[in-house]
Amino acid sequence: MTVTRPRAEPTSPILRNVLRSQVKDVLMERIIEGHYKPGARLIETQIARELGVSQAPVREALRELESVGMVESYAFRGARVRKPTREELIEAFPVRAALESLAAGEAAGRITDDQLDQLEELIEEMESAAERGNAHEQAIANAQFHGLIVEAAQNRTLEKLWAFLEPGARTYLTTARAGVDLTEVAVRHRKILGPLRARDREAAAAAMREHLLEAGHWLEGTPKHDSSAGERSP
Known part of the structure; x- marks a missing residue:
């Protein structure tokens, strides 16, 4: 039956x-x-x-x-x-630095050549967007760069924590504001890619931590009335 x-x-x-x-x-x-x-x-x-x-x-x-x-x-x-407050954005960066520095260290020992090539392509997209003055397109490639490193870490617990934090953390003061060099934003990511290519866990973790803490310090230095948000994170 x-x-x-x-x-x-x-x-x-x-x-x-x-x-x-x-x-x-x-x-x-x-x-x-x-x-x-x-x-x-x-x-x-x-x-x-x-x-x-x-x-x-x-x-x-x-x-x-x-x-x-x-x-x-x-x-x-x-x-x-909802538009996140400046204080919320500032608070997110040390937490994100801790998570993503761990991710970068883990990724250095596990990342594939194909993923390294993808990171290179994303930096080139950031550089191309900078040449055209397109902060929005640069921000999209920027977020993909960080997400790919978290993925390469192959740590599901870390990925879950990052996925919870990331929607708020990647909301960042727009890089299109006066005084921000879009080319410099792109170049700063090469400091992370270098140690990943060298498979140097400690250097990769340190580079990512410095990268995000610098971004947080830049945010702290912006005027309190300047709360224009909406672009993705560095």
């Missing part, structure tokens, strides 16, 4: 969790890419219609994004994209 397994209904907990995660990823990327600007309303019905899902996974995704500080909700007014 053939036993027919019941089909999972669209409202099953497993499918709801998958949908929520997918919706969250889409919304997060749209916020980071600037599709949704700080202060922009996030309307559940509109998002659900655009993504072809019900409002339930959208509502759950917005709650998750609120828990990591990317969205804020108001009674009877819905959700909006």
Whole structure:
């Protein structure tokens, strides 16, 4: 006798969790890419219609994004994209430096030649964007550079911690502001790539730590009224 397994209904907990995660990823990327600007309303019905899902996974995704500080909700007014404070950004850099220096050290012993080539290509993309004065494109390549190093570390616990911190940490004062040399931003990443190519764990960890602490110090030196955020991190 053939036993027919019941089909999972669209409202099953497993499918709801998958949908929520997918919706969250889409919304997060749209916020980071600037599709949704700080202060922009996030309307559940509109998002659900655009993504072809019900409002339930959208509502759950917005709650998750609120828990990591990317969205804020108001009674009877819905959700909006949250703009992180300068103090929050400053606090994130030492934590990120600790995580990513560990990642760089681990990656130095495990990174593949293909991944090293990808890092080189990303630096070249940053340099090309700098020549064109395109801070947004440079910031995208910048974030991919850091994410690839975390991936190369092959440490799932570290990756989970970084994934939780990263959405807020990579929101950074725009590198397009006056006085910032986009070419220098790109060149600074070569100081990290060198030790990785040499498979030098200690040097790679030290280079990453210095890189992020310098970025944090630069942020501390910006005027308090200058809180323009939205580009990805260094």
